Amino acid sequence: MTTFDSYNLRDDWYGSDIREVPSRKARFNEHELLCDVENTDLLQAITLLHTHERKQQDIKAGKTGKQVRPVSAKRASVLDLPLEAYQRWADIVEKGFVEAAYFLKGECFYSRRELPYATQLVPLAAVMTLLGDRWREPHIHAKLSRWFWSGVLGELYGGAVETRIALDLEDLMLWFEDDAIINKTPISARTNRMIGGDAPSQYLARLQNHQQVQLSDEAMNAILEGHRIPTDALRADDFDAFYQQRKRLLLAIIEKAMGKKPLAGADDREAS
Incomplete structure (x- = not known):
């Protein structure tokens, strides 16, 4: 490694006790798979x-x-x-x-x-x-x-x-x-903050019971289905089923817009 003006890339990689620069290579060497990274x-x-x-x-x-x-x-x-x-x-x-x-x-x-x-x-x-x-x-x-x-x-x-x-x-x-x-659909920033990092079975109940929302399961499901979201899989926290079902629903919209069937992805070929 060379220098960029006053910045010494050799020091950044190997470290320098004199200039009190820690060694990046030493950190790589802490991982067996990264010991020979240059x-x-x-x-x-x-x-x-x-x-x-x-x-x-x-x-x-x-x-x-x-x-x-x-x-x-x-x-x-x-x-x-x-x-x-x-x-x-x-x-x-x-x-x-x-x-x-x-x-x-x-x-x-x-x-x-x-x-x-x-x-x-x-x-x-x-x-x-x-x-x-x-x-x-x-x-x-x-x-x-x-x-x-x-x-x-x-x-x-x-x-x-x-x-x-x-x-x-x-x-x-x-x-x-x-x-x-x-795995995306349009939502407000406020709703996104309310969802946080929780599973759907947790954040859906919290959203429905919010004082400014107050929605039954049926009413919430109607909104979700308008976004082509499979509600049973979502509420069961079954991501694999959710993924496959929503993929099919979105592909149906794409097929209608394009006037022809989209090319099957790898997941579809493996399932067939």
């Missing part, structure tokens, strides 16, 4: 996220075609990484690597040498950084696991991987967004 891996993951964010900003600004700067993990992009981006992303991406280690333990990997393709750790950590705790949601976890094992068994990370890393990050985030749509 400073270049961290830089590449940060570059992925910086360029991903930059692309989203370009699209939001109305740019099109070649005006939109691509997501990249190539060496040239790493060398162009601004210091501000490194400082903003470094700690968050470090946590992403730690979450990636937890995921890999769940897939029965316990040391770096057991990983078939260590290069797959970089996009995994980048994805974990963007997902946060959402990677633990059943359907997102299932897709993440499917992607990981497809990469392993398909030997997709066995050669030059810079282009694949960038494409996989974008494709994965779009794929995960399918779940986000199914």
Whole structure:
């Protein structure tokens, strides 16, 4: 690692007793699966996220075609990484690597040498950084696991991987967004605060009994069903059933709007 003006990246990675800088590498070494992570891996993951964010900003600004700067993990992009981006992303991406280690333990990997393709750790950590705790949601976890094992068994990370890393990050985030749509509906900020982090069986009763609401189960169900929300599964806290039923209800609306049947997702193909 080199320096960005007065900022010493070597100190950030290895630490410095003289300058009282803690070692980021030492923190990585606390995790068996992350012991062999190199400073270049961290830089590449940060570059992925910086360029991903930059692309989203370009699209939001109305740019099109070649005006939109691509997501990249190539060496040239790493060398162009601004210091501000490194400082903003470094700690968050470090946590992403730690979450990636937890995921890999769940897939029965316990040391770096057991990983078939260590290069797959970089996009995994980048994805974990963007997902946060959402990677633990059943359907997102299932897709993440499917992607990981497809990469392993398909030997997709066995050669030059810079282009694949960038494409996989974008494709994965779009794929995960399918779940986000199914698990969302318009609500007010106040209602969202009342829901908090509780299960539906708890927050529905609280909402219905609020002094400004006072709704029976039947009246509340009518409102929920207007949002294509399967009420029985919701009240039973059965997320898997809720997910599949609402997916079918939303697809029916999409089919009607499009005038044709949407392409079946992986969940539909497996169920058939």
